[in-house]
Amino acid sequence: MTTTLLPNFIAGRWQTGNGTGTPLFDPVLGTELARVSNAGIDLAEGFAFAREHGGAALRALSYGQRASLLAQIVDVLQANRDDYYAIATANSGTVARDSGVDIDGAIFTLGYYAKQGQALGDAKLLLDGQRIRMAKDPAFQTQHIQVPTQGVALFINAFNFPSWGLWEKAAPALLSGVPVIVKPATATAWLTQRMVKDVVDAGILPAGALSVVCGSSNGLMDQLQPFDVVSFTGSAETAKIIRSHRAVSELSVRCNIEADSLNSALLAPSATEGSEAFQLLVNEVAREMTVKSGQKCTAIRRIFVPRALYAAAAQAIGAKLAKTTVGNPRNETVRMGALVSQEQKTSVLAGLTQLKTEASVLYDGNAQPLVDAGADSACVAPVLLGTETPMTAQVLHAVEVFGPVSTLMPYDSIDEAYAMVRRGEGSLVCSVYSEDPVFTAQASVALASSHGRVHAISPDVATLHSGHGNVMPMSLHGGPGRAGGGEELGGLRALNFYHRRSAVQGSSLALDALAAQGVSLPL
Numbered sequence: 001m002t003t004t005l006l007p008n009f010i011a012g013r014w015q016t017g018n019g020t021g022t023p024l025f026d027p028v029l030g031t032e033l034a035r036v037s038n039a040g041i042d043l044a045e046g047f048a049f050a051r052e053h054g055g056a057a058l059r060a061l062s063y064g065q066r067a068s069l070l071a072q073i074v075d076v077l078q079a080n081r082d083d084y085y086a087i088a089t090a091n092s093g094t095v096a097r098d099s100g101v102d103i104d105g106a107i108f109t110l111g112y113y114a115k116q117g118q119a120l121g122d123a124k125l126l127l128d129g130q131r132i133r134m135a136k137d138p139a140f141q142t143q144h145i146q147v148p149t150q151g152v153a154l155f156i157n158a159f160n161f162p163s164w165g166l167w168e169k170a171a172p173a174l175l176s177g178v179p180v181i182v183k184p185a186t187a188t189a190w191l192t193q194r195m196v197k198d199v200v201d202a203g204i205l206p207a208g209a210l211s212v213v214c215g216s217s218n219g220l221m222d223q224l225q226p227f228d229v230v231s232f233t234g235s236a237e238t239a240k241i242i243r244s245h246r247a248v249s250e251l252s253v254r255c256n257i258e259a260d261s262l263n264s265a266l267l268a269p270s271a272t273e274g275s276e277a278f279q280l281l282v283n284e285v286a287r288e289m290t291v292k293s294g295q296k297c298t299a300i301r302r303i304f305v306p307r308a309l310y311a312a313a314a315q316a317i318g319a320k321l322a323k324t325t326v327g328n329p330r331n332e333t334v335r336m337g338a339l340v341s342q343e344q345k346t347s348v349l350a351g352l353t354q355l356k357t358e359a360s361v362l363y364d365g366n367a368q369p370l371v372d373a374g375a376d377s378a379c380v381a382p383v384l385l386g387t388e389t390p391m392t393a394q395v396l397h398a399v400e401v402f403g404p405v406s407t408l409m410p411y412d413s414i415d416e417a418y419a420m421v422r423r424g425e426g427s428l429v430c431s432v433y434s435e436d437p438v439f440t441a442q443a444s445v446a447l448a449s450s451h452g453r454v455h456a457i458s459p460d461v462a463t464l465h466s467g468h469g470n471v472m473p474m475s476l477h478g479g480p481g482r483a484g485g486g487e488e489l490g491g492l493r494a495l496n497f498y499h500r501r502s503a504v505q506g507s508s509l510a511l512d513a514l515a516a517q518g519v520s521l522p523l
């Protein structure tokens with residue numbers, strides 16, 4: 001059955017693309033859910049409308065007023081939460097807990113920025129640092145300021161977070177006064193489109209402040225102009241195309257990239273089999289491998305343990321994974337749903353084959369039957385791989401399999417462990433499990449230069465911590481090197497991407513007048 005096309009919201013109106021469009025499927029049942037197309041839509045008109053109308057209207061407001069808009073968006077999303085869960089079940093194949101990571105994670109992040117933004121009050125610009133004297137006479141000084149960029153923020157997003165991926169970027173952009181155009185990944189575009197529709201229907205934002213374009217990415221980057229910004233989340237291959245586009249290479253459009261990542265979990269050298277640190281690592285690895293079927297950019301892909309604990313760790317993680325029932329997310333006994341599409345299943349299985357050239361299988365959940373789902377569904381059960389010779393491995397440190405797959409590796413010294421972690425060439429997050437605060441601090445310093453986040457876990461925070469893979473709005477998200485080199489969130493630091501910094505050199509009187517309109521970020 002051919003389904004209907006989801007309309008795009010651009011240039012302040014709903015517009016349906018031409019042609020039959022691209023179908024979106026239920027990854028468990030295989031049924032078609034909706035179609036997307038932006039063929040024939042005047043993108044240039046849409047970008048100009050956002051820049052001129054959306055941007056001007058948002059910049060006329062203070063940070064506090066824009067924060068109130070975020071709070072109103074939270075209310076709308078809360079009111080429609082059940083519908084979002086139903087869409088996630090159908091289109092992403094996720095169990096309720098995993099849908100929550102995307103949907104409630106988004107609402108929480110928006111709420112956080114609404115609150116933080118409120119504290120910026122009626123200011124319309126950011127004061128950056130203190131005034132600095134430029135002459136012997138203090139009458140002439142310099143004050144750095146940050147003002148919202150006078151362009152649009154284009155978000156090109158990945159399939160795994162259709163909700164959070166939109167709002168974790170839109171919250172700081174809108175708070176900054178910058179209009180948003182989001183292009184969701186096609187496979188799961190429905191949830192993003194529906195959330196934008198609900199917010200548009202509620203009439204919260206000024207015209208042009210929020211647009212959604214579903215379907216092909218063709219021509220989107222061509223619309224960008226010097227004061228626009230683009231924030232991309234997705235694969236390293238597509239990131240390369242974005243980085244080399246004329247908009248970035250010639251027009252200096254500011255570009256943030258969140259790409260793939262071979263995140264690690266590291267157990268301290270002093271850990272023993274019965275220790276709390278050991279158990280904390282085992283619990284977290286099993287959780288990370290199965291939440292959203294391992295389709296999290298932050299998921300643990302490599303696990304490093306002291307060599308003496310290799311067999312015990314393999315056994316303990318495998319035993320935990322064996323409790324994970326996989327199948328149709330509508331069945332209440334199912335703990336883990338499907339991958340988002342048949343394409344992803346093909347990609348995960350191909351990646352597994354690659355990893356197996358250097359690793360053996362320590363646990364394979366695919367030996368157990370799926371619950372309420374056929375072998376032709378996009379379900380793939382967790383697989384724990386392992387190698388006893390990780391120092392000579394290549395593929396294991398280079399290939400990200402975007403599914404419920406992780407590889408256990410022993411180390412002989414902590415320096416060897418750090419060296420192997422760094423062979424991921426820059427990652428989003430590394431978690432460290434230890435009972436010794438001095439070791440934890442040393443490890444954090446050693447790992448910080450190659451990670452956007454170090455998640456340092458000890459028994460005293462066992463019941464408090466936010467999880468290795470959970471991206472929290474108050475902490476930085478992003479990583480150097482192959483992780484893309486980007487930075488998102490990190491509290492109000494996120495506003496930097498959507499502002500331009502300028503040094504105003506002038507008389508103290510003029511700087512006094514300037515300061516009256518500004519606020520310093522409480523970082």
Ligand code: NAP
Pocket residue numbers: 156157158159160161183184185186187215216217221233234235236237238239241242258259260261296297400402428483484
């Ligand atoms: P992808 O294939 O690179 O697609 C990402 C987005 O780019 C989609 O919206 C896609 O649209 C669009 N796109 C494709 N070709 C394009 C082009 N030539 N120009 C402009 N846009 C283009 O990635 P994915 O498969 O959706 O996502 C999985 C990857 O994302 C994984 O590697 C994962 O690690 C990474 N990821 C990273 C983070 C992070 O925060 N670091 C978060 C989530 C995911 P279509 O869908 O229409 O093709």
